[in-house]
Amino acid sequence: xxxxxxxxxxxxxxxxxxxxxxxxxxxxxxxxxxxxxxxxxxxxxxxxxxxxxxxxxxxxxxxxxxxxxxxxxxxxxxxxxxxxxxxxxxxxxxxxxxxxxxxxxxxxxxxxxxxxxxxxxxxxxxxxxxxxxxxxxxxxxxxxxxxxxxxxxxxxxxxxxxxxxxxxxxxxxxxxxxxxxxxxxxxxxxxxxxxxxxxxxxxxxxxxxxxxxxxxxxxxxxxxxxxxxxxxxxxxxxxxxxxxxxxxxxxxxxxxxxxxxxxxxxxxxxxxxxxxxxxxxxxxxxxxxxxxxxxxxxxxxxxxxxxxxxxxxxxxxxxxxxxxxxxxxxxxxxxxxxxxxxxxxxxxxxxxxxxxxxxxxxxxxxxxxxxxxxxxxxxxxxxxxxxxxxxxxxxxxxxxx
Numbered sequence: 001x002x003x004x005x006x007x008x009x010x011x012x013x014x015x016x017x018x019x020x021x022x023x024x025x026x027x028x029x030x031x032x033x034x035x036x037x038x039x040x041x042x043x044x045x046x047x048x049x050x051x052x053x054x055x056x057x058x059x060x061x062x063x064x065x066x067x068x069x070x071x072x073x074x075x076x077x078x079x080x081x082x083x084x085x086x087x088x089x090x091x092x093x094x095x096x097x098x099x100x101x102x103x104x105x106x107x108x109x110x111x112x113x114x115x116x117x118x119x120x121x122x123x124x125x126x127x128x129x130x131x132x133x134x135x136x137x138x139x140x141x142x143x144x145x146x147x148x149x150x151x152x153x154x155x156x157x158x159x160x161x162x163x164x165x166x167x168x169x170x171x172x173x174x175x176x177x178x179x180x181x182x183x184x185x186x187x188x189x190x191x192x193x194x195x196x197x198x199x200x201x202x203x204x205x206x207x208x209x210x211x212x213x214x215x216x217x218x219x220x221x222x223x224x225x226x227x228x229x230x231x232x233x234x235x236x237x238x239x240x241x242x243x244x245x246x247x248x249x250x251x252x253x254x255x256x257x258x259x260x261x262x263x264x265x266x267x268x269x270x271x272x273x274x275x276x277x278x279x280x281x282x283x284x285x286x287x288x289x290x291x292x293x294x295x296x297x298x299x300x301x302x303x304x305x306x307x308x309x310x311x312x313x314x315x316x317x318x319x320x321x322x323x324x325x326x327x328x329x330x331x332x333x334x335x336x337x338x339x340x341x342x343x344x345x346x347x348x349x350x351x352x353x354x355x356x357x358x359x360x361x362x363x364x365x366x367x368x369x370x371x372x373x374x375x376x377x378x379x380x381x382x383x384x385x386x387x388x389x390x391x392x393x394x395x396x397x398x399x400x401x
Contacts, residue, residue: 008071019047038050064323068139071324074335076175085177087129089180090294091168098120103314135334137170139320139324194272205272244273246272248270249271
């Protein structure tokens, strides 16, 4: 951990901030038995102090975007796990429910995991994936118009597609290679974003909601194929020889042919793409779009294990800093899983009774913790962050520390 954090030390002007960085990351990576609030992190991590962690997150002079850029650059330079041109850039949004209105970003808005409108905080994120590994790239907080003095006319207001474009430009500026931008219909049906992608010559595969008059031709209706990604033509805009192609993938072509109004997202997907037929046939376009599913492999560990929504602060800057630190912890677990960079575990020594806090940071070593496991991205070994855990296996009936 100390070696990993050393690559970021120059972004913090004080030793106290560099120490807080290490304490915060260690706390995020510890097994989740409670919420990853500042109070709990300070109680679990040796040498940590709640007030110092709060100052680090809320007031200390450091730039979260600079931290994110350094993290992405470190990943790009990795000889084995770095990006390549066959991956995709995923744009998505995520929301979490929050109580009250003390948090400046909280308002009544659609929360995806709830499937309805609720009081919560929403962020737009960017992610790189290639089907074998995935890495978070950037994050932008969504500022609800209802919390801004001038509403949607306020200079601070930006729509989700506008935030998405900022993240796309950020990835390009950071030198992250990708084959195409992939996103759902929130972004696929925004003409401004699509126009920017076309003007920048960035390939994309964007989802569309089913529209009346969109169909798939089946050669033999009596024997439709079980699953058929196919080219569609729709008016003057979509077609295999036009600038934008329309692809439909369905599990039931007979329903698609009979009545497009009864389609559901579970059985049929419509995608608009700027990839030419020579670059990707219909099946390949669908495969590229399905790489978007990897974003869920990211949200699950960062929310269930790393404490994405457990921030105990109210300002936008502090919340964004927390998100950047969660992404840094996630990237740490990925990069340290490389076979060429495995750290040797130190021999375990005698420690205090179960429930006691460890006494010294240099003794953060030992066995893999019992109970909830560490948050590790797919393809990484859970044994890699295990040396961060410092507590004995409980011998009695009490709960582990």
